[in-house]
Amino acid sequence: xxxxxxxxxxxxxxxxxxxxxxxxxxxxxxxxxxxxxxxxxxxxxxxxxxxxxxxxxxxxxxxxxxxxxxxxxxxxxxxxxxxxxxxxxxxxxxxxxxxxxxxxxxxxxxxxxxxxxxxxxxxxxxxxxxxxxxxxxxxxxxxxxxxxxxxxxxxxxxxxxxxxxxxxx
Amino acid sequence: xxxxxxxxxxxxxxxxxxxxxxxxxxxxxxxxxxxxxxxxxxxxxxxxxxxxxxxxxxxxxxxxxxxxxxxxxxxxxxxxxxxxxxxxxxxxxxxxxxxxxxxxxxxxxxxxxxxxxxxxxxxxxxxxxxxxxxxxxxxxxxxxxxxxxxxxxxxxxxxxxxxxxxxxxxxxxxxxxxxxxxxxxxxxxxxxxxxxxxxxxxxxxxxxxxxxxxxxxxxxxxxxxxxxxxxxxxxxxxxxxxxxxxxxxxxxxxxxxxxxxxxxxxxxxxxxxxxxxxxxxxxxxxxxxxxxxxxxxxxxxxxxxxxxxxxxxxxxxxxxxxxxxxxxxxxxxxxxxxxxxxxxxxxxxxxxxxxxxxxxxxxxxxxxxxxxxxxxxxxxxxxxxxxxxxxxxxxxx
Numbered sequence: 001x002x003x004x005x006x007x008x009x010x011x012x013x014x015x016x017x018x019x020x021x022x023x024x025x026x027x028x029x030x031x032x033x034x035x036x037x038x039x040x041x042x043x044x045x046x047x048x049x050x051x052x053x054x055x056x057x058x059x060x061x062x063x064x065x066x067x068x069x070x071x072x073x074x075x076x077x078x079x080x081x082x083x084x085x086x087x088x089x090x091x092x093x094x095x096x097x098x099x100x101x102x103x104x105x106x107x108x109x110x111x112x113x114x115x116x117x118x119x120x121x122x123x124x125x126x127x128x129x130x131x132x133x134x135x136x137x138x139x140x141x142x143x144x145x146x147x148x149x150x151x152x153x154x155x156x157x158x159x160x161x162x163x164x165x166x167x168x169x
Numbered sequence: 170x171x172x173x174x175x176x177x178x179x180x181x182x183x184x185x186x187x188x189x190x191x192x193x194x195x196x197x198x199x200x201x202x203x204x205x206x207x208x209x210x211x212x213x214x215x216x217x218x219x220x221x222x223x224x225x226x227x228x229x230x231x232x233x234x235x236x237x238x239x240x241x242x243x244x245x246x247x248x249x250x251x252x253x254x255x256x257x258x259x260x261x262x263x264x265x266x267x268x269x270x271x272x273x274x275x276x277x278x279x280x281x282x283x284x285x286x287x288x289x290x291x292x293x294x295x296x297x298x299x300x301x302x303x304x305x306x307x308x309x310x311x312x313x314x315x316x317x318x319x320x321x322x323x324x325x326x327x328x329x330x331x332x333x334x335x336x337x338x339x340x341x342x343x344x345x346x347x348x349x350x351x352x353x354x355x356x357x358x359x360x361x362x363x364x365x366x367x368x369x370x371x372x373x374x375x376x377x378x379x380x381x382x383x384x385x386x387x388x389x390x391x392x393x394x395x396x397x398x399x400x401x402x403x404x405x406x407x408x409x410x411x412x413x414x415x416x417x418x419x420x421x422x423x424x425x426x427x428x429x430x431x432x433x434x435x436x437x438x439x440x441x442x443x444x445x446x447x448x449x450x451x452x453x454x455x456x457x458x459x460x461x462x463x464x465x466x467x468x469x470x471x472x473x474x475x476x477x478x479x480x481x482x483x484x485x486x487x488x489x490x491x492x493x494x495x496x497x498x499x500x501x502x503x504x505x506x507x508x509x510x511x512x513x514x515x516x517x518x519x520x521x522x523x524x525x526x527x528x529x530x531x532x533x534x535x536x537x538x539x540x541x542x543x544x545x546x547x548x549x550x551x552x553x554x555x556x557x558x559x560x561x562x563x564x565x566x
Contacts, residue, residue, distance in 0.1 A: 003196060059314070068320065068343060
């Protein structure tokens, strides 16, 4: 086992554990903090995959913005941050079944993929991932259309949020 | 390749050689040397941090026409060390009803979010932690860990003042992140890279000459991000006692305080790296890496001094004024500036150095002038409206 694999196993286990704690912990702020831990674990996994840019974006967007907003919302809307009542409802077995089936389906699909058991080829020196990403997002033969559509969607969401919050005189 | 030209590599090769000769695994020795390097960097930073306390006190004393610490040792230099000892032997209190684990992790995260920034700071052409190609974004990412530490500290203290302080501070930080990130794109446009070292290397002419407005906006956003005056409303002694860190005592408080000072120093460094040429100073950096380190530290200190200058000159503003200033003025100006700069860069791509600089400065002046004009006319309209309302009210009486 290489050092990278050991790190991957540790980080993966920590991510899974934090993700599990997100849904089992009673205190909502604690749940949000465990969510931060899980998201951070995913960022480390991106780093292990040589996707440094994605890792940094993951931290900026998910921890810096979304998780902070979660914590804000929990603190502002609830007097008692702890949740009472049953953690599971009577459909828990259906949820568990769906989860297992999804995992099995993904594992089955990946099993058939030729790259599944291969080690990744080394990245050539001078390879700039950000440049490649930027080029792909803005070139007409790349992903410029999905990129623009997503931008327009976000802009519409922004305008909608401003409209909802706007105080009519 | 001798020690004076590339000290980091020589030292690491030497240490790795020693470890391997002790019968250590090659990979393990390498990892150990890297860890040692990080440890030494953090040690140096912490010592600088202690001295920063002294610098801050001396400078604030000068601004307020006092002498500052001058009893212990020459120029009061022993004072900060005495302070550290005091902080260490103070009682370590935890408020009743506090969330112990979160309460104890918060100061560590706060300090960590500052120290981690130094991973991407290029100290000399050959001395830098990692040359991340997304270095600028990394700063914002580390800042979001700082935000998280503040909200954790405020919430876990079980004190309403600390929660209000944390809310205010986080509101400031997440809103000023926007113009800061926008303005960081401007050095990226000039240098064609988000990596710190590439930005420094491409500054044959300092970027502050290309875009003085961007340097100014970055400084304002950095001060807000640091939570220093005039944006220190999280502290607000008269209303909040001391904000999110109110319940912390001893060294845990010291971690927040030292973290804030080191953060200010670090942002002085980033200001220098992005707009003032980083470790470059008329070719002096090529003479010796040690000279380059001295240059970057000096420039960071100058940036830190400017931040202190602002802190002790300008008074605190209210949160609504501050958020209005950010969202209605700074953010639009920053985005306009990015768009104008990108456009000008496309137009002037082939132009030679000084023509490029002139074009960029003219664009900056136009953006600054137009935005100030807009603010002026809006302010005038608002004043006229208020005046009109006043007259109507008076006529009724």
